[in-house]
Amino acid sequence: MSTTATIDQAPGASSEPQVNYLNARYGIKSWLLTLDHKRIGLLYLGTITVMFLVGGIAATMMRLNLIEPQGALVEPETYNKLFSTHGIVMVFFFLVPSIPATLGNFLIPLMIGARDVAFPKLNLLSWYVFVTGCCLMLYVVATGGVDTGWTFYTPYSSLSSHTDVFLAAMAVFIGGFSSILTGMNFVVTIHKMRAPGLTWFRLPLFIWAMYATSLIFVLATPVIAVTMFLLMLERLLHVGIFDPALGGDPLLFQHMFWFYSHPAVYIMILPSMGVISELITAFSRKRIFGYSFIAFSSLAIAVISFLVWGHHMFVAGESVYAGLVFSVLSFLVAIPSAVKVFNWTATLYKGSISYEAPMLYALGFIGLFTIGGLTGLFLAALATDVHLNGTYFVVAHFHYIMVGGAVMALMGGLHFWWPKITGRLYPDLWARFAALVIFIGFNLTFFPQFVLGYLGMPRRYAMYPAEFQALNVLSSAGASVLAVGYIIPLIYLGWSLRHGQIAGPNPWGAKGLEWTTQSPPLTENFLKTPIVTEDAYDYETAPEPEVVRA
Amino acid sequence: MMGLTQFALHSTAAAWAMIPLTPPTASSIAESVDHLYYFLTGITVFFSVLIFSIIFYFMVKYRRRPGREFTPETHTSMFLELSWTIIPSLICVVIFVWSSALYVRNTRPPAKAREMFVIGKQWMWQIQHPEGPREIDALHVPVGEPVKLTMTSQDVIHGFYIPAFRVKKDVLPGRYTSVWFQADKTGTYHLFCSQYCGTNHSEMIGWVYVMSRNDYEAWLAAGEQSESLAQQGASLFKKLGCDSCHTGTASTTGPSLAGIYSKPERMADGSTRVVDDSFLRQAILTPSTIHVAGYPQIMPTFTGQVNEDQVMQLIAYVKSLGAQERTKGQ
Amino acid sequence: MPDAAIAHDANPTGFAHQFEDLEQQRDAGRLGMWVFLATEILFFGGLFAAYTVYRSLHPVAFDIGSHLLNWKFGATNTAVLICSSLSMALAIRSAQTGKKKGTIIFWLVLTMILGALFLFLKFRFEWYQDFLDHTIPGFGFANQAGWGANAPQVQMFMCFYFFMTGLHALHMIVGIGVLAVLTGMAARGKFTSQYFAPLEISGLYWHFVDIIWIFLFPLLYLAGGRYPH
Secondary structure, three states, X not given: OOOOOXXXXXOOOOOOOOOOOOOOOOOHHHHHOOOOHHHHHHHHHHHHHHHHHHHHHHHHHHHHHOOOOOOOOOOHHHHHHHHHHHHHHHHHHHHOOHHHHHHHHHHHHHHHOOOOOOOHHHHHHHHHHHHHHHHHHHHHHHOOOOOOOOOOOOOHHHHHOOOOHHHHHHHXXXXXXXXXXXXXXXXXXXXXXXXXXXXXXXXXXXXXHHHHHHHHHXXXXXXXXXXXXXXXXXXXXXXXXXOHHHOOOHHHHHHHHHHHHHHHHXXXXXXXXXXXXXXXXXXXXXXXXXXXXXXXXXXXXXXXXXXXXXHHOOOOOOOHHHHHHHHHHHHHHHHHHHHHHHHHHHHOOOOOEOOOHHHHHHHHHHHHHHHHHHHHHHHHOHHHHHHHOOEHHHHHHHHHHHHHHHHHHHHHHHHHHHHHHHOEOOOHHHHHHHHHHHHHHHHHHHHHHHHHHHHOOEOOOOOOOHHHHHHHHHHHHHHHHHHHHHHHHHHHHHHHHHHOOEOOOOOOOOOOHHHHOOOOOEOOEOOOOXXXXXXXXXXXXXXXXXXXXX | OHHHHHHXXXXXXXXXXXXXXXXXXXXXXXXXXXXXXXXXXXXXXXXXXXHHHHHHHHHHHOEOOOOOOOOOOOOOOHHHHHHHHHHXXXXXHHHHHHHHHHHHHHHOOOOOOEEEEEEEXXXXXEEEOOOXXXXXXXXXXXXXXXXXXXXXXXXXXXXXXXXXXXXXXXXXXXXXXXXXXXXXXXXXEEEEEOOOOOOOHHHOOEEEEEEOHHHHHHHHHHOOOOOOHHHHHHHHHHHOOHHHOOOOOOXXXXXXXXXXXXXXXXEOOOOEEEOOHHHHHHHHHOHHHOOEOOOOOOOOOOEOOEOHHHHHHHHHHHHHHHHOOOOOOO | OOHHHHHHHHOOOOOOOOOOOHHHHHHHHHHHHHXXXXXXXXXXXXXXXXXXXXXXXXXXXXXXXXXXXXXXXXXXXXXXXXXXXHHHHHHHHHHHOOOOHHHHHHHHHHHHHHHHHHHHHHHHHHHHHHHHOOOOOOOOOOOOOOOHHHHHHHHXXXXXXXXXXXXXXXXXXXXXXHHHHHHHHHHOOOOOOXXXXXXXXXXXXXXXXXXXXXXXXXXXXXXXXXXXX
């Protein structure tokens, strides 16, 4: 039978509930000193949106520049700063925190029936630490930027670059601590604060995904902190930690950097996979296919992700034997992801599928992630990686995963939980239109880059041989479409805050503890701690959706 | 923005007729790498189409209809789970074995390769032919002969990349890396720097000229009349006083260098090392890290006295001594 | 009545509203500290790994560097830290067994004194001497005769020495700060045999900082052995 959580508002109510976490207290202090995980999630949402815009502007300028072989917009020096800004901002200050710090913070306590995370003050601290890192990075960008690429390879970054590597590395160093605090909080919350009856194997798969992600947060992030710390010290004291002339090893930097940064890419994709599990089940109104396989795949991905960092260094001076080991492990890490894709697809079988915007994003994710993941095999394979490493093929591969995958999942998740977060519905027709524009713009931007890569165009080039122009122009055209696609949701989601239809507690008729409470929720989430007696995604007992398809 | 899109569409249509999907296949390994690439592309297309089609089919067949009847839950099947774990794993094994075999073959230079030196520096490539000529941002090679490049950087990490040959290797300061290829088609091909190295990274590019054997010899002969690398090395060897310890005969101070190149040498701690380019470079620049059996560790360091060019000259000189017999007592 | 209010009435001392009961809070606190320590292990671990790589590349230089350090002070400091871990454990024990707050405060203050002694010995006798001897990179570092070609790597050893012990010292300072806060809480009578979780959790942190030192000491101070050459 269904849970006994309190619903303090009848479905389809036409007025907002009297008190919720948004209107419980007013004023800027109540936001800046909040301990409510939901408000902290929104603070993060605002911050990462700003950083996304900064990274997006850098990308726009890059793509505009690449319309012409000799560079249409900026000098090479500026172009180098643009791609570095784009990478650093997008990776460290947008993607890594994106779903965990926004949707994760908002939803984890709700999904497990808790009142808040285990350490609310640390949660707020993590946001302040994050904002400090962001401000420092924005300061670097504003005062001349950094031109090392987001990978900061030595000795260029430690000895040669004339830009403010020290502060940029410090910004990353500081930002990393917010990840560590978030990860700690989530691990303890999920272990210790689940509602009675909510055993591990009844948890929503979003929680499994967030748990696996948090393991990576906690174990990998300190290594990038130390790496940036050593880089900062070398910039400051010129002591030759990575300088071969003084006995240092530039390759050691790469090993340390990638030891974090490879698991980091799984930090970016695992939460997205968690979101997709929620969306697919909600919009097919079915149990997920292969629950424990998906759950264990998340853990397997987290563990194996620590063992593959050398595949970024096949041509960097790694021995053949190391290459073989990292190659086989890189193939191994692909398998759990494939298992997930098949399970999601099988979930659709005999479902009852509807096509609201979140579902379009989810289906788009599955397709684009499949392509992105399969193109990873080209790079895990040693012989082809020799040719493709350092080219646009790699750029296309990771953008398929990060943009076609992670960002689409973020968009899908935001749309799905928007009524819960804000108590409002958005106009679904516009949302579906935007999803389509994003899908088309995305493919137009990044698919030509696979071809460019195999043809041999290296990445991080401000100028290129004329024969590559047509594909570059195509990619830039796609980027303009993609940009429009991202702007549209900003508009209608913003509009919906004031004028959107009021949402009931469960407009989608979805399963999950978060849908058993009012929209928006009370500050303490539940009046009475729910007691859980069913498995996840038990759609046999789900209420009907209230939202009628346009 | 509309204009941009129109322009893009027009140029796409025009270009698609002309754009190849692969660079020229100009080396002995290029075609085999392309075959693996086509296989991987096939796998990608197959599984993408499979997933897209199944999803599309389910989207249509199981779209929500009013008054839905509840169907029995299907949410687990060990058979399916095992199948779609094992089959992709087997495919991955095939890819791994194929690509690793190819990689091991492609990275092992043949015994009799023509050796050249490459120095990468911000932002140009300097290629040094052992016969003497040196070139900037250009590499002339004979067709049909294996060529081995020994490379180092004078500043930051660069990447030596010839797409047409499907070869790439990072070039690091403070050590040698090497790459080999055999150009099988005459012509002119791109040379790119593939590891970001600063402001003019995208201008650190050049051309590879593959010529027939005769044309290549003619080019070598017509090049600037300079001594061969080995001859320059010989002069340097005397100038730096190397011959005071490495006298060429049995000596208590330094081993004779005749014939030692690419042979194993016993170290004082019992281990054995092959005397290759990296070993010689290490011996010249950081001799305190090498202790050859039977000799005192008294060789002074030449760090700061020789640049990378000169190290390569000395190495070429030592290589040229390979033809001579080692004198008794070595 | 909301759960939070019920829970709060049942568990008044230091109880945080997001938890159901004190036991959950204590469990969460302990797990949280262990997770935090895991992050610290990876943090120091990165430095240890880099140090190990360079030590295997430059064994002679790192031996020379190690001999520049004063192992007697290092050993004394090791003993000081081990004693401070003992006093910390006794502080927790005295809370657990319901001793008067004076006992708890005594052990906490002793721990802080030992921690401060560690820092004093390190800064006043080791680091200040290093400064006078010109062996602090970036602060007038001077190569010494006899290092020869190893000089740059000796400097690198000293870099690692200062990074690693400096980071450790920073953690000690934070730890002493935490102990000061705990002392204040003890003085206000917050700790009972039912509620002493903050002591336990801080104790974990303190022991961890101690263990890091126990790894640092032999790696840095005793490299190359201390037998007559």
